[in-house]
Amino acid sequence: MEYRRLGSTGLKVSALSYGAWVTFGRQVGRTQARELIALAYDRGVNFFDNAETYNAGDAERLMGDVIADLRLPRDAYTVSSKVYFGAVTDPKPTQRGLSRKHVFDACHQALQRLRVDYLDLYFCHRADPDTPILETVLAMDALVRQGKVMYWGTSEWTAVQIEEAHRVAREHHLIAPSMEQPQYNLLHRERFEREYAPLYERYGMGTTIWSPLASGLLTGKYNDGVPDDSRLGQPGNAWLRDEKLENDGTWLHTVRALAPIAADLGLPLATMSLAWCLKNPHVSTVILGASRTSQLEANLGALDAVSLLDDDVMRRIDGVLGQRSP
Template identity: 50%
Template sequence: MEYRKLGKSGLKISELSLGSWITFGNQLDTENVKKCMKEAFNSGVNFFDNAEAYANGLSESLMGIALKEYRRTDLIVSTKIFWGGNGPNDRGLSRKHLLEGTWNSLKRLQLDYVDLIFCHRPDPDTPIEETVLAMDYIVRNGLAMYWGTSEWSYEELDKAFKVAKELNCIPPTMEQPQYNMFVREKVEHEFNLLYEKYGLGLTTWSPLASGILTGKYNESIPEDSRLHKFSGLKNNLKNNGLLSEKNIEKVKKLTKIAKDLDMKVSQLSLAWLLKNKNVSTVITGASRVEQVRENLKASELKNKLNDSIMEEINAIIY
């Protein structure tokens, strides 16, 4: 496992990490959460990603139980704040919700601090100055080591950096955008100036496009698949064009390349992401230990993707 710096910070984070979205509390119980985290940790993963919204807080509670088996300094743990409940002040990026959301997340995780904390989405109803000052408070008071954003635009991030400088606050360190072979615009184009100007780090999510890049939807949607169980996810993928015949045809072509390289198309897709130097870590998800093992093997397989192979892949997906 390779460890990369999180942006310009001194934090070293495993290039592949394990996230809990959809799986922890929905597909995995306590024992299976422990098993998946143990497999990941033993393979070199040191970053485990979470959020207050995942399984309505249950995801954090399950991870909190599993974390008891590790030395705290060996781990990088995150949470994300935005959707905390149904009350008028239980969501968004106001100072009240950011602080209360953080305290509640720490209780569920059974931790004194998280390493990374994210503003899970931009909040047009809260002044950016209020959000930046609240995140500065959270970091300066030891509730988190670094703060960042998730699914913010270039303009929103640039403003956050400028406001942080004006108010003498700690600026964001990282952004968590969706990034895979079918969703590339933000990471590969929109954020280019942010890498150079601010040293922004990336903890990317949905590396396999909700399973499309595993090849399991090439012919139909299996009954035991995530898309079959979560109709909302399936409808969303169809509406945004990800689950299209055009993309399925691309996956079939990528599967042939993967087979020639003696790897699975999911591993090829993860290895392709790791070739991007601006990516600090790729957050993977898994509903069983075998998936964890299979995904993490991409770390050692990425060297098979030489310039010629990368050109062949890019000719298919671009």
């Protein structure tokens, strides 16, 4: 495993990490979760990603139970949570958002569900238009100073909003965000590569990227339909299926055009897609979301494939995507 600094912090996270989004408590039960987390940890993964809203808190409960059952040393792994959407299906006004109250309540609830004394990473899952950014920064600063959070960050905030968080932190002598968790993959790259570009140098922002395989599109398994046992075929994921597949077929066309490049490298398309993400120097860690140990084992091999993506291969990929890599 390769370990990378989380931006300009001193924290080192595994280049490949493991997350619970839309799998834990749905596709993945307790036995599978134990096998997956044990495999990831044995292969050097030291960052496990979660959020209050994942399966209404059950994903955190499952992950916390499994990590406790495996008796992983607390100082050998990092775990995250995210706050904004709430952990109940029909939240009251104080059960969601980034108000000081909900940020504090959600942190303490996550600690209980994950069965830990502190969160290594705590993300503002989206920006909150109803809460001043200063209020949120103050709340995060307080949690860090209390020792309940080690590092805080944002997820899918605009660059302007992140800049504002850094500005108010600087002006009020508060702890600023250390990392952003954006979507980044071969089909979704503009924000990460263009909009966020100034943030990496100016603030040393780290990144924990999600959906590196575009919810499975970049495995090629949806090229001929949606398998019932796939992520997009799961009950309750119709919104995700519509988002990924109903775009005039453009993304599927791109995926089919990328497949020959992977084949020429002797790689599965998923492995090439993950290696492409890892090749970007601004990526701190790539969050994997495998629901089977065979998938996870295969995806963990992506690190070995990064060296195969030379300049010629990157130009071929850019030719398919229609834009140059940074």
